[in-house]
Amino acid sequence: MFKALLIEKNEDLYQTRLTELDDSQLPEGDVTVRVEFSTLNYKDGLAISGRSPVVRRFPMVPGIDLAGVVEASNHTRYKTGDRVLLNGWGVGETHWGGLAQKAQLKGDWLIPLPDQLSARQAMAIGTAGYTAMLCLMALERHGLSPERGEVLVTGANGGVGSFAIALLARLGYSVTASTGRPAEADYLKQLGASTIIDRSELSNPGRPLAAERWAAAIDSVGSHTLANVCASTRADGTVAACGLAQGMDFPATVAPFILRGVSLLGINSVTRPHEERVAAWQRLCSELDLAQLDDITREIALSEAIDAANDLLDGKVRGRVVVDVNR
The missing domain is CATH 3.90.180.10 (Medium-chain alcohol dehydrogenases, catalytic domain)
Structure with missing residues (x-):
């Protein structure tokens, strides 16, 4: 039993x-x-x-x-x-x-x-950390590097958001964290965020194009937040989408994609091949504090x-x- x-x-x-x-x-x-x-x-x-x-x-x-x-x-x-x-x-x-x-x-x-991890540490990382690493790997494949500019992380207090901030900051990126809990700002800065914004800046219906702000983003929220993230991403920037905490809808236009060349990358963590999983976990062992x-x-x-x-x-x-x- x-x-x-x-x-x-x-x-x-x-x-x-x-x-x-x-x-x-x-x-x-x-x-x-x-x-x-x-x-x-x-x-x-x-x-x-x-x-x-x-x-x-x-x-x-x-x-x-x-x-x-x-x-x-x-x-x-x-x-x-x-x-x-x-x-x-x-x-x-x-x-x-x-x-x-x-x-x-x-x-x-x-x-x-991995030999470097206990079972408890592996689960502390879990799907959240593994997904954050898949997002980072996808952004890197599309040319992201620290000198390109700020990276936005939405849902920053969640599991994926927390690990995304920690990984990006340790690799030298300047990270902006979007959160609905501004009281957690100290926690997010401890992880490595340099700027904190309230999620209300992104969670309501917005314009098809907004002022260019970020070189890239990792979004676990979806809905209006993801639409506004894309609308605010700089020319030739990249957004990795991996969640739907706000909703499954995507009330956006094609403007960011055809006028600024923004790329939207879908991150599926569920059915990745064995080799990609092993590679992601090995990087987590070496690049996560x-x-x-x-x-x-x-x-x-x-x-x-x-x-x-x-x-x-x-x-x-x-x-x-x-x-x-x-x-």
Whole structure:
């Protein structure tokens, strides 16, 4: 038996509860992992609360991240005792995820846990840090370098935003952070932001073109914010879009793209190839100041995850939430 969060749906009743499950209930997979830590991401909050229909199959164990030790394997890449981590691949939506003491999954979804990281550190980084690195890598492929100018990070107090600021600042970029919580300015400056702006500057309907401000941006918000970010990006600048905290809509015009040559890059962290995942995590190990993880992260027990998920959606959580599934 193992403990897990379980989401069930019966007609109009949507419920998430902490329960015990039997190993025989685990879904199909060629690797069984004894989970040590998982996380709470925005998508996990939606799944646990039922506020958005992200779960595709029921019953479902949520949790799009996990790190732990291989307990059994029929996959050529892994053997018993190997330390592994996982991000994405529909885990927590279509396949049981990491908010449990045990998971059974496809070995192709896993990557080796880097030697430089503990399981807890890997989950402190999680999908948020991994996505921030994918954004940075995409911007670099399109020519971004520190001398090009300021980089804007929206949703700055969230997980992706926090890691984006930390990574950019450590690489020598000048970072502007957009946040709805100006009281957290000291936290954002500690991460490396040089300028703080209120999200209200970007979150309302704006002009097709605005004054040129940023050389590039990492946006996890979407909707009017993303439209205004594009409208304010300098000529030949680049915007990496990876989230929809404000909304899935994109009420913009083509003006920034055809009059200024702005590029909009979509970042899909869910189904990246194995080699790209490994490369992103290796860069995180070398370019992220691991000492900052304590400032970005707080740890909770599995039993606290349901309440924390609602706090996350209500904007009450700063940075990352790591879940110790064994307490």
